[in-house]
Amino acid sequence: MFVKNKFTCRLAIQIYKMATVNFRLRSSANKNVSIYLYxxxxxxxMYQSKTGFSIHPKDWSIKTKKPKQNSAENKKVFSNLNKLEVYIYDQVNVSLANGEIIDKLWLDAKINDCFSRVKKTDRSVVANHVQYIIDNANTRKIKGSNKIGLSNKRIAGYKTFKTIIQDYQTTIKSQIHFMDINKVFVEGFTNWLIxxxxxxxxxxxxxxxNLKTVCRDAESMDIKTHSYSGRIESFRERNEDRHIITLSFQEIKQIKDAEIKSEALKNVRKWLVVGCAIGQRASDLLRLTEEDVxxxxxxxxxxxxxxxxxxxxxxxxxxxDVIDIIEAGNFPYPISLQKLNKYLKKLCAEAKIDEVVQGKKMDxxxxxKKLDFYPKNELISSHxxxxxxxxxxxxxxxxxxxxxxxxxxKESMFLEYINRKEDKDENANLFMKFYQDLNKEKDSELRVIRSSSSA
Incomplete structure (x- = not known):
């Protein structure tokens, strides 16, 4: 075992002395029964787990709490239990010194590790079920459709969530089970996140x-969950606290007209021109080629x-401008999202998109991300x-x-996306405008017909 300093060494020795490992039988039946490690x-x-070994109670020594060495088979079990005892003491020492969680699941895993056994996964543990979802992502049914297979982005989201759950387990020094997901847990988890x-x-x-989704998924597979898990409430930033960074028509024209020498920035400018004209996510935009036109x-x-x-x-x-790009056979060449965002800020800086606005930038x-006032070119991204x-x-x-x-x-999602409230008066005005335009066309048609009739 590795120790970093004298204090850690002393702590490890204290932990080692504090831990006690014993073996017991929980039955006196006239047949072979399981040997448990306490x-x-x-x-x-105190935690107990099956060792994976069994013995007849008549061959068990109450005094030594191990098998009597009255047969070759019992001697082998005796030797394996000695090996396991030493291994568990050592692993307790290492795990506690490193701040790791020790519970029944830990004990089960270490017993399996000692004898290189195939591990069984306890699906009542949230992190384990998240891993199950990840492992079976390609056959998972997509909600609200008849398709299967989670997207790479969704899989990445589950991986991030699993890491966060594991970090929180380390903080609270306990494995998180689905039956733990009550109101107190959710409030504590939320407080820790923020x-x-x-x-x-x-x-x-x-x-x-994600927590609510995983709980629902577990429940659908007959894994016991806490009754509160179905009442977990979602939340998001208030509209008045959101800072959406956009480019106006004038700013887009300013970027189009800017004198840019770098070929890389010229290519990014093409992506910007196309992107602002067709309104697609960057993941879809950057996959476009001339063949899609x-x-x-x-x-x-x-x-x-x-x-x-x-x-x-x-x-x-x-x-x-997009038509010119297409007809000139000058479609932007592929670029990674990371480089696009990096060069985009440089492009906007060179184009003097430097109005100071409030937004969030990585500290x-x-x-x-830190909320502050920055030149707009520092906040622009492909989004x-x-x-x-x-x-x-x-x-x-x-x-x-x-x-x-x-x-x-939904329109409500669209309005939230651009941080706008539904303007009922403006909707009514828009309807009247279309109505007037429609009637102008009808009046024009009637005048043509009347003129033709009088002739």
């Missing part, structure tokens, strides 16, 4: 959503199957493309058409 760590911490880990409200809320009946169309929603979307292209010291499209065309194009392009399932 581990006591003091302060009421105040200790310094996660944003939205990121913390996402982890609570078709020309039909005098118009250009871009066909996309959105990765997140699996919806097939067709966007009509009218932006003259290198805390590695958390600004889709939000700029939605914001710029809102109320200029009917919302149902916009949400069909962006992929939002």
């Amino acid at each position: 581990l006591s760590l003091g302060r009421g911490q 105040n200790d880990r310094k996660y944003s409200i939205n990121h913390a809320g996402k982890q609570i959503d 078709r020309f039909e009946k005098g118009n250009y169309y871009i066909d996309i199957i959105q990765q997140k929603t699996k919806r097939f979307v067709t966007i009509g292209v009218l932006d003259p 290198k010291k805390t590695m958390r 600004s493309f889709r939000r700029s499209f939605a914001t710029n065309y809102y109320k200029k194009i009917p919302t149902p058409i916009l949400i069909n392009i962006t992929g939002h399932s």
Whole structure:
């Protein structure tokens, strides 16, 4: 065992002396029965697990708490129990010195480790069930559809959630079981996410959503869960606290007209021009090639199957700059999302997109996003493309058409996305405008017909 200093060494020795390992039988039946290992760590911490060995009670020594050595088979069991005893003492020493959690699951695992046995997973533990979901991701049914297979992004989300749960287990020094998920637990977990880990409200809320989802999944597989798990409440940042960074039509034109020398930045500018014109997620945008563009009946169309929603979307292209890119055979070349975001900030800086606005930016010291005032070019990201499209065309194009392009399932989600409240007066004004335009067309048709009749 490795110790870092004299204090750790003394602590390890104290822990070693505090732990007690014993073996017992829990039955006196006239047949072979299981041998149990009892581990006591003091302060009421006692755990027991089957060793995987059995013996007839008549061959068990109450005095030594081990098999009598009256046969070759019993001698072998005796030797294995001695080996296990030494191993458990050593592992207790190491685990407690490292601040690891010791409970029945730990004991089960260490017994299996000692004899290189295949481990059995206790699915009542939240982290274990999350791993089960990850391991079976390709056959998981997608909610609300007849398709199977979780997306790579969703799998990554589950992996992050599992790590967070394991970190919280280390903090509270206890394995988290589904029966532990009561109101007190959820409130404590939420407090830890926001105040200790310094996660944003939205990121913390996402982890609570994940917790609720995993609990529901476990319940659907007949794993016992606490009754409160079905009443876990989601939360997210208040609209007034959200800071959405977009580019106006004027700022997009400013970027288009800027003198840029770097070929890499020119390529990013093309992605920006296309992205702000078609309103797609960066994951879908960066997969586009010239083959996704078709020309039909005098118009250009871009066909996309959105990765997140699996919806097939067709966007009509009218932006003259996008048309120029297409007709010149000058479509932007592929780039990673990470590089796109890096170069995008440089591009906007060179284009003088430097209005000071409030937003959140990663603080290198805390590695958390910090709310402050920054030049807009420091806050721009690829996500600004889709939000700029939605914001710029809102109320200029009917919302149902916009949400069909962006992929939002409801108008309420779309409005939340651009941080707008439903304006009923504006909706009424828009209806009247379309009504007047429609009637102007009808009046024009009637005048043509009357003129033709009088002739």
